[in-house]
Amino acid sequence: MIEGRKILGSIGLGILTIFVIVAVFAPYIAPHDPHQMYRPMEHPSSSHLLGTNDIGNDILSEIVYGTRVSLFIAFVVSVISMLVGTSLGLVAGYFDKVGFLIMRVVDVVLTIPRLPLIIVIASFIRPSIWNLIALFLIFGWTMPARIIRSEVLTLRRRYYIDATKMIGGSDFYILWRHILPNVIPLVVVQFIMEAIHVILAESGLCFLGLGDPVAMSWGMVFHYAFECPIIYVSDVWMWWMLPPGLCIVFTVLGLTFVGYALEETFNPKLKNPFGGMER
Amino acid sequence: MHQISKLAYYFVIVLIILSINFSLPRAMPGDALSYLTDPGADIPVRMTEEKREILLAYYGLDKPLSEQYITYMVGIIRGDLGWSIYYSAPVLEVILGRLKWTLILVGTSTAIYITLGILLGATSAWARGRKRDMGLLISIISISSFPSFFLGILLAIIFGIKLDIFPISGAQTAFATYSSPLEEIFDILHHLVLPAATLVLSHIGGTYFLMRNSMLGVLGEDYIMTARAKGLSERYILHKHALTNALLPIVTMTAMTVGFMIMGTIFVETVFAYPGIGNLLYNAVSYNDYPLLQGIFLFLTIAIVGANFIADMIYIRLDPRVNHE
Numbered sequence: 219m220i221e222g223r224k225i226l227g228s229i230g231l232g233i234l235t236i237f238v239i240v241a242v243f244a245p246y247i248a249p250h251d252p253h254q255m256y257r258p259m260e261h262p263s264s265s266h267l268l269g270t271n272d273i274g275n276d277i278l279s280e281i282v283y284g285t286r287v288s289l290f291i292a293f294v295v296s297v298i299s300m301l302v303g304t305s306l307g308l309v310a311g312y313f314d315k316v317g318f319l320i321m322r323v324v325d326v327v328l329t330i331p332r333l334p335l336i337i338v339i340a341s342f343i344r345p346s347i348w349n350l351i352a353l354f355l356i357f358g359w360t361m362p363a364r365i366i367r368s369e370v371l372t373l374r375r376r377y378y379i380d381a382t383k384m385i386g387g388s389d390f391y392i393l394w395r396h397i398l399p400n401v402i403p404l405v406v407v408q409f410i411m412e413a414i415h416v417i418l419a420e421s422g423l424c425f426l427g428l429g430d431p432v433a434m435s436w437g438m439v440f441h442y443a444f445e446c447p448i449i450y451v452s453d454v455w456m457w458w459m460l461p462p463g464l465c466i467v468f469t470v471l472g473l474t475f476v477g478y479a480l481e482e483t484f485n486p487k488l489k490n491p492f493g494g495m496e497r
Numbered sequence: 498m499h500q501i502s503k504l505a506y507y508f509v510i511v512l513i514i515l516s517i518n519f520s521l522p523r524a525m526p527g528d529a530l531s532y533l534t535d536p537g538a539d540i541p542v543r544m545t546e547e548k549r550e551i552l553l554a555y556y557g558l559d560k561p562l563s564e565q566y567i568t569y570m571v572g573i574i575r576g577d578l579g580w581s582i583y584y585s586a587p588v589l590e591v592i593l594g595r596l597k598w599t600l601i602l603v604g605t606s607t608a609i610y611i612t613l614g615i616l617l618g619a620t621s622a623w624a625r626g627r628k629r630d631m632g633l634l635i636s637i638i639s640i641s642s643f644p645s646f647f648l649g650i651l652l653a654i655i656f657g658i659k660l661d662i663f664p665i666s667g668a669q670t671a672f673a674t675y676s677s678p679l680e681e682i683f684d685i686l687h688h689l690v691l692p693a694a695t696l697v698l699s700h701i702g703g704t705y706f707l708m709r710n711s712m713l714g715v716l717g718e719d720y721i722m723t724a725r726a727k728g729l730s731e732r733y734i735l736h737k738h739a740l741t742n743a744l745l746p747i748v749t750m751t752a753m754t755v756g757f758m759i760m761g762t763i764f765v766e767t768v769f770a771y772p773g774i775g776n777l778l779y780n781a782v783s784y785n786d787y788p789l790l791q792g793i794f795l796f797l798t799i800a801i802v803g804a805n806f807i808a809d810m811i812y813i814r815l816d817p818r819v820n821h822e
């Protein structure tokens with residue numbers, strides 16, 4: 219079954235690479251300026267491969283630029299969440315008193331249902347990419363903090379930690395040189411989980427009309443397609459709704475595959491959703 | 498002892514949620530009337546300073562925050578969630594009017610997806626590593642990658658429009674008159690199929706993976722080997738030994754997943770215009786009906802936190818080891 223892991227991991231990595239390339243080189247890949255207006259509601263043709271939307275924007279170009287927005291939000295949120303979550307997790311696992319306080323905050327934030335709170339706050343504040351990122355960050359750091367902490371709790375009982383203490387290693391030195399490298403694999407897996415969550419949650423908020431109307435992410439393209447009254451009664455959905463939807467699906471799928479492959483590589487004993495495949 | 502501290506914990510959570518709900522509109526820039534008087538508003542209202550003060554006093558917004566907070570809390574305890582601007586009715590009344598449909602939807606979907614998840618998870622674990630297992634695994638990972646609204650729309654287009662076998666909006670045929678109650682039930686079920694199917698498909702992953710994992714763990718236990726050594730039939734081992742033991746974690750998880758289900762209804766009810774609370778939330782967002790929005794937020798979060806609380810309690814009952822953590 220080792221082979222299965224490698225194959226899935228490579229497929230996932232391949233999908234993600236394509237999307238990242240599209241995001242980075244969007245201006246060179248997009249056939250048109252996404253803000254340029256052409257004749258609205260045109261069917262796919264050689265000049266507009268996915269047709270145009272209700273205000274005449276080229277849909278393919280919108281989706282290409284949308285890749286940037288969607289991936290950017292997921293990336294920024296996941297990176298900051300992991301930085302904050304890992305630091306707090308390390309501190310919480312190593313120092314008992316501070317750890318107790320941090321974990322109570324984590325408990326509370328994790329118990330409050332994420333989605334309803336994000337929806338209600340998002341509808342009060344003006345939706346913009348940065349506001350969305352800030353909203354996701356409120357919750358993003360908690361899960362890594364909790365997981366890293368429980369790992370640190372076991373790591374710090376190891377003999378080599380005691381040995382380092384005896385030869386006079388400071389707490390910071392131990393955390394930085396001996397504990398952090400050991401939790402990095404967990405952080406990477408958490409990073410992927412958070413990215414999956416943000417991609418799905420952001421598209422969900424956009425679908426409800428709470429996305430940034432200026433920065434067209436995949437979710438926003440989808441939202442405007444859903445709002446269009448003739449979307450069901452004609453074939454328009456095939457080039458306006460299906461492509462951004464599939465982009466979301468494939469990104470999540472790619473991330474899931476990579477996450478699975480990494481998790482199996484780092485820790486074959488770990489109980490992941492695919493656990494036990496190697497038995 | 499443990500149960501009491503849990504109770505206190507959940508009490509604190511509810512207090513925090515109520516406080517967030519109280520402070521959100523007050524933390525926004527400007528005061529309660531600025532959305533009316535703002536020159537950028539749809540229809541800006543001109544107001545003298547005197548008039549402003551009268552209005553603020555009428556709504557009790559001139560009092561100190563602590564006093565407003567107490568009034569708010571007393572109101573919540575009395576079941577007063579405010580007045581919906583769009584529906585022009587008490588928020589609680591509007592929510593309760595929609596509750597029935599959400600309960601029907603969440604109830605049926607939960608029953609189906611838990612059963613299906615258990616069956617598929619057990620099948621997968623039993624055939625681990627073989628084609629059937631891999632097939633199930635890959636299909637369920639793929640289905641779980643779909644945002645629920647996208648899945649719903651695809652189902653609506655395929656089964657509602659192309660094949661035209663299921664209705665795609667509402668919970669009943671509009672303006673229908675039924676000749677018998679049986680006909681009405683059939684109509685309701687007919688409308689329920691697609692939204693329920695969407696919820697089931699987008700949530701089945703959790704139960705499936707949990708059951709598969711749990712079952713794989715059980716299959717590695719010594720008593721399974723003993724049963725095999727005794728010469729019991731594979732079918733007997735599956736039903737009597739493996740399945741019953743592997744089910745334990747599912748029982749405790751069910752209450753927890755109801756919370757996810759409630760969140761899922763927000764999207765699914767919106768796609769299918771199903772007249773439940775999730776769709777109401779979408780309407781509240783689109784019409785900027787803030788009192789209604791906050792009421793639903795409070796209602797949903799407390800329902801979800803309540804479900805988690807029940808899950809915690811069941812867990813303590815079923816597994817005494819949790820007490821001595």
